Amino acid sequence: MEAVRFENVKFLYREDGDYAVNGVTLTVGEGEFVAVLGRNGSCKSTLAKLINALLVPSEGKVTVFGMDTSDEKKTFEIRKNAGMVFQNPDNQTVASIVEDDIAFGPENIGVPREEIGRRIDFALDAVGMQAFRHMTPSRLSGGQKQRIAIAGVLAVLPKIMILDESTAMLDPKGRREVMDVIKKLNKERGMTVILITHFMEEALEADRAVVMHRGEVVMDASPEEIFSRAEELEAYNLTLPRAAYISKKLAEGGMPVKGAFNAEALAEEICASLQKA
Amino acid sequence: MRIVAKGLTYTYNPKSPFASQALKGVDIVIEEGEFFGIIGHTGSGKSTFVQHLNALIRLTGGSLTVGDYDLADKKCKFLELRSKVGMVFQYPEYQLFAETVEKDVMFGLKNFHKEMKEEEMRTAVREALERVDLNYEEVKDKSPFELSGGQRRRVAIAGVIVTRPEILILDEPAAGLDPLGKKEIMQLLHAIHGSWCKTVIIVSHDMDEISENCTRAAVFSEGKVVMEDTPAAIFCRSDELVSLGLDIPVTAKCARLLKERGIEVQTDFTCDDFIGRVLALWKERGKADAQ
């Protein structure tokens, strides 16, 4: 089933300004893991906010499980289905204690008390943060804070999880933690994931990558395919993941290596071609 | 200016239930002219250490000298020291405050060089903005808040280098930027490093960044320096880094995997060197086979 559908969507921040989103048509299937790539300022975040009705298109239509985001009566239902984690780990928690913060979403949608307790257990378990239930978020690391934010979204039991540059402010360890959690949610629970990012390496974890440039979708394919079109990527001011760059340079030097996107594949390729030589 | 730290210790909130020892005896020497990298987890003490270098955190244990400045000496001229040791914090764009870019960049000059004439200051501001690849005429009268994120970061860096510090310290200068933005910032730092600024110190989580840019680096862990060497030598010890929970560059990861299969690549772990060495290996094998 279709989780999200954009139909020729345009969006303006100001009447006299340029289109931030300029005619995007896109569908995301249920259970899919889609990475949205693009330079800073390519309006990837605007795209994200159009999904859960934080923004409403100026032209065109966005639907979430068939519900139109411009229909105000549906806003609540849409947000229940499409949860969102933001960029800054410090700006999304409302409470000073982890469990109280996770309870915030379920409280808002009127979940009974006992059920909220169960959902907190479930959400903390899903992000591997059971031990931090009674801690203060401000004392946690960036990666841990983002996992709490994910748990807060999970407790509402959404079908779609949107991550709006949620790894941009984290250190590599935090980024890995968050990516592991997201991958698990997608693989084990069939969660639809829309990951907005400018880290090319992260896109490799997705089933599909969409490249945004100046408010338009310019590439839409599997990450492997996208990274094999290096010249095109360069035109959109994006760079290859480092391993892909190395394998490309090796191939240019005449070595018979196929495109490799991570260190493991790269080592494999180098090894194979050295043995062939 | 040469930086020499011996047995540096520091404790936050001493004598309270929240006391935490951030530095547990740091020994380090950073020579003039280096492009030095500082690696470590959040909470490893690296930020605490760099803030000692311009006396933002006052010395409480051990000894530290920066050039001729002895930071243990209470009579040390701290303001003068700060004009010579510039520091750019993480996300520096959030520290801009003045109504125009020019005034913001001038802030440091007005604090450090009260006797300077307005005209001289303008020239210095122009030079600083041009150093960070911004067009002086275009941006000088704009509000910093009108600029894009990347431009704001450049303005913030200009605001620090305007006093021509001999040592420039940057905490995660590329954090939050996209790959191209990162590359541009690093190029900019190399250009600054080639001028009056003799030493650049960057704190970074990004191992590729360290291996590509630094002449030497130190690894901090739990308030101590556990390694201090060239990036090539540090990343040779990738097992230790991994056991500390730190990342290693893609090249080092790949070299490690190749070594497991009996292929030794002698590299300094920069991308270009790695590519060159692998290609050389391949050609060698080709020749050997042909014979």
Next chain:
Amino acid sequence: MLNDVTFGQYYPTRSFVHNMDPRAKIVFMIAYIVAIFVADNFLALAAVTLFLIVAVLFSRVPFGRVLRSVKMILFLILFTAVLNLFFYSSGGEEHMIWQWKFLSLSWESVVNMIFLALRLFLLVMGTSVLTLTTTPVALTDGIESLLTPLKWIRVPVHELALIMSIALRFIPTLMDETNRIVAAQKARGADFESGGLIKRAKAVVPILIPLLVSAFRRAEDLGDAMDARCYSGAKGRTKYKKLVFTWRDLLGLLLLGALIAGVVLFNIYFGGKFGIIDYFMQ
């Protein structure tokens, strides 16, 4: 990392007092304050003091820590006491020690001063026990719960409580941010320690503006995050945490009853501040 102190003066440990219902503790505090002001003789104050000592013992907070909170306002206590010493003049002629123009010193005023200082001292110590043993969050919850009846007269209790708890939540974040901005401006040569009043006020601008900008940015982010998590006001909302009243609270309230009864009894039998003096003089 820069400032790893929890906001307020909460002393983290487990104890009988820590585990009490915050509502009970707040009611307690109000009654305790009333008791201090109802008490009009030294014996009654002694009863209050005894009660305070018991409370501190049960809270397992070191006495030194509680006393430290008094240190901050010691000057204020001394100042009021000294003023009171010289300007209190309702005493009769027979106890006069010294007099000069409008200044006078009598035995009454000395006793009065001691009495006043004691009251203030007990007041501060008592409130400290509350804030040392209760997290700001629990306090907010308690206040919200106690104010619930006000909902009937359309006071937006839920919204007020939410604002308070968000404010509390952001205090450490903004404190960190302030420290960072201060450090960054200091690195650019800013001087916050010297100069006259105007110079110092001006020096604050480079801190205040980035701080304000950041607070607005955070508020905007938080608003989006709350919207995304389906927040739409108090209507149709449930609450996860219920405050539970336990035997501890009951026991505490019984003790409190005893205290009030004691104070009232002492007041009746040794009425008046000088009751005790008169009693021993007879």
